[in-house]
Amino acid sequence: LLKIVALWFLYLGHGKLVLGVAQALNIARESWDGAVQLAEGNPDLRREVENVRRANGEQCLTIHGNRRYMISAATRSAGRGLSVDLLIMDELREQRGTEAWAALSNTTMARPNALIVGISNQGDDESVVLNGLRDAALAGTDPALFLAEWSAADDAPIDSVQAMAAANPGLGRTITLAKLRTMFATTAPTDWR
Secondary structure (H helix, E strand, O other), X not given: OHHHHHHHHHHOOOOOEEEEEEOOHHHHHHHHHHHHHHHHHOHHXXXXXXXXXXXXXXXXXXXXXXXXXXXXXXXXXOOOOOOOOEEEEEOHHHOOOOHHHHHHHHHHOOOOOOEEEEEOOOOOOOOHHHHHHHHHHHHOXXXXXXXXXXXXXXXXXXXXXXXXXXXXXXXXXOEOHHHHHHHHHOOOHHHHO
């Protein structure tokens, strides 16, 4: 999803700068690498590729019109000085403080039609950014906030197959019920929930 959204933004001219971040640079690099492979592997997309920098800490895909896809670790200094059209924050659950969110989300303020996409699996009590954004989305106080969530009902029985299906949209495609049952049998109930 992240690589497709990034390339869609760049190639269709929705923005000049895409910034992908995660708690660690190697996690952000996974989506970036996939996007670069798609761009270089498709003749129509490859024609627009001007440059690909792969040096650690300098990863950047540049296409015609100086449109770029860069990556960084999510830190309090990430993105400083940049004007970002699409900010992709992977693994929001790992944001234990608000410093990175404050720094990165503000990079989109001066860009028309900027978009922030946060993606994550379930966090815990320390996932302050994910939990804050989820609470705000559920409260419905900001119409610009959109939440897509796959989760079981809070009161669902812990071993319910229906609850497992609700929380795992890949069930039957990339995840099997047998694997979920094995994980259930080997995971502490609080971690499973």
